[in-house]
Amino acid sequence: MEEKSAKTDWEPRIVGFVCNWCTYAGADLAGTSRLKYPPNVRLIRLPCTGAIDPLFIVKAFQSGADAVLVSGCHPNDCHYTSGNYHARRKLTVFKDLLEFTGLDPKRFWMSWISASEGQKFASFMEEIVTETKKLGPLKGYNN
Amino acid sequence: MEDIINIARELIKRDDIEAIIGYEKGRAPFQTVPFFARTPEDCDKLIMNSLCVNNLVSYINQFSGKVAIFVKPCDAKALVGLLQEHQIEREKLHIIGINCQGALNPKKLRNAIKGRMVKDWSINGDKIKVYYESGEEEFNIKDFLLDKCPACDTRTPPIYDELLGDEIKTADLPELLARVKELEKLPAAEKQQYWNEHFERCLRCYACVKICPLCYCERCFVENASPQWIDKSNNLKSNKAFHLIRAYHLAGRCIDCGECDRACPMDIPLRELNLKMRKSVEEHFNYVPGKDIDVPPPLSTFKKEDPQDFIR
Numbered sequence: 062m063e064e065k066s067a068k069t070d071w072e073p074r075i076v077g078f079v080c081n082w083c084t085y086a087g088a089d090l091a092g093t094s095r096l097k098y099p100p101n102v103r104l105i106r107l108p109c110t111g112a113i114d115p116l117f118i119v120k121a122f123q124s125g126a127d128a129v130l131v132s133g134c135h136p137n138d139c140h141y142t143s144g145n146y147h148a149r150r151k152l153t154v155f156k157d158l159l160e161f162t163g164l165d166p167k168r169f170w171m172s173w174i175s176a177s178e179g180q181k182f183a184s185f186m187e188e189i190v191t192e193t194k195k196l197g198p199l200k201g202y203n204n
Numbered sequence: 205m206e207d208i209i210n211i212a213r214e215l216i217k218r219d220d221i222e223a224i225i226g227y228e229k230g231r232a233p234f235q236t237v238p239f240f241a242r243t244p245e246d247c248d249k250l251i252m253n254s255l256c257v258n259n260l261v262s263y264i265n266q267f268s269g270k271v272a273i274f275v276k277p278c279d280a281k282a283l284v285g286l287l288q289e290h291q292i293e294r295e296k297l298h299i300i301g302i303n304c305q306g307a308l309n310p311k312k313l314r315n316a317i318k319g320r321m322v323k324d325w326s327i328n329g330d331k332i333k334v335y336y337e338s339g340e341e342e343f344n345i346k347d348f349l350l351d352k353c354p355a356c357d358t359r360t361p362p363i364y365d366e367l368l369g370d371e372i373k374t375a376d377l378p379e380l381l382a383r384v385k386e387l388e389k390l391p392a393a394e395k396q397q398y399w400n401e402h403f404e405r406c407l408r409c410y411a412c413v414k415i416c417p418l419c420y421c422e423r424c425f426v427e428n429a430s431p432q433w434i435d436k437s438n439n440l441k442s443n444k445a446f447h448l449i450r451a452y453h454l455a456g457r458c459i460d461c462g463e464c465d466r467a468c469p470m471d472i473p474l475r476e477l478n479l480k481m482r483k484s485v486e487e488h489f490n491y492v493p494g495k496d497i498d499v500p501p502p503l504s505t506f507k508k509e510d511p512q513d514f515i516r
């Protein structure tokens with residue numbers, strides 16, 4: 062019973078690693094267009110998804126993130142030409158490893174969201190928060 | 205096997221070869237140790253048999269000149285990896301490849317002799333003979349193989365200058381990824397429990413890193429102080445981060461020589477993580493490490509049409 066009431070107060074923490082040129086701009090657009098999305102998401106802006114080291118993701122989980130998102134420019138649109146293609150390969154494999162070691166697949170998300178897709182950003186954040194709420198707090202990373 | 209001592213003696217007489225990287229008998233029972241022969245007399249100590257377990261490839265860069273090196277097929281795959289990544293030069297190697305019937309696990313043998321004093325041992329074909337203070341006993345090599353060997357499908361090195369030993373025919377190999385597939389079927393919570401229990405036991409002695417022929421970074425991420433990714437203390441949190449990143453750094457590169465597994469004093473099943481990465485890279489990018497020097501490692505390249513089913 063106690064656990065249940067704890068769950069109702071609990072708000073998930075989501076960390077989003079986003080590239081400066083597309084998804085960060087998309088999030089900005091969502092904000093300036095006054096689209097509603099949950100405040101649980103903390104964005105960390107990087108120059109490009111190609112600069113995202115899987116260590117960042119582990120660190121986010123260790124530091125209390127309940128789910129992590131990586132998001133950048135659509136294929137062909139990366140500001141640095143191919144950063145997103147490299148990120149896609151690396152994170153495809155790393156996601157497999159996270160799942161193999163017991164992370165629920167719904168705790169790691171990746172998307173392509175452009176500067177003009179404020180709506181996509183807002184609804185995707187909504188979805189991630191809803192899914193994470195179903196899972197409850199992440200265990201097994203930060204103790 | 206051909207007379208490796210004479211082969212080595214001929215090689216070391218050559219002006220261009222600085223040393224021969226091979227094995228000699230160690231002091232402990234069933235132990236062989238890496239040995240560098242620099243003179244014809246040194247060569248007399250060289251041995252090559254199923255107890256020559258170490259992957260010697262990591263020693264190459266200790267020499268500035270050309271070296272000859274004995275390699276099993278799995279060791280030769282590590283050579284392929286290092287050549288792909290431009291860590292060694294092909295011209296500076298004379299590769300003596302060995303056809304391989306499998307390597308023995310010294311730990312398993314030591315268990316089998318039940319604490320008796322071993323005076324000596326010798327290997328003949330597929331048998332190992334153990335001489336005790338009194339009496340002797342013979343074991344079948346195939347009953348004492350390292351875990352990596354039964355499913356190994358490469359019994360001839362992918363790369364060599366000369367090849368020794370009879371061709372090995374293998375049939376009905378067990379499936380290499382059977383264990384990985386079994387683990388994949390567990391529910392997420394059980395997977396996490398399984399791995400956290402193993403990670404918790406890790407001493408972070410880094411023997412697995414030190415021994416890996418493909419972990420050649422001068423400064424491993426674990427040593428970084430700013431940012432410090434992994435704290436120095438030994439706890440699940442840091443151990444887990446270490447293991448995730450170690451396995452990831454070897455994704456598409458680990459050639460399953462199993463040395464990390466063998467070196468681990470805590471019997472942490474590192475091969476299971478390595479093989480998961482192997483499976484992942486093969487499934488998504490149709491790539492198997494240790495085969496082709498001219499193909500770039502899968503995580504240093506990409507294709508526009510790479511799969512992206514999970515990306516939204």
Ligand code: SF4
Binds near residue numbers: 352
């Ligand atoms: S893995 Fe293959 S090549 Fe390596 S020792 Fe075992 S059987 Fe020989």
Ligand code: SF4
Binds near residue numbers: 407408409469470474
């Ligand atoms: S050798 Fe084993 S105990 Fe040592 S760091 Fe590697 S996994 Fe941990």
Ligand code: SF4
Binds near residue numbers: 463
């Ligand atoms: S990770 Fe282990 S099995 Fe793979 S190459 Fe390194 S030592 Fe060999």
Ligand code: FES
Binds near residue numbers: 140
């Ligand atoms: S700049 Fe957006 S993914 Fe490379």
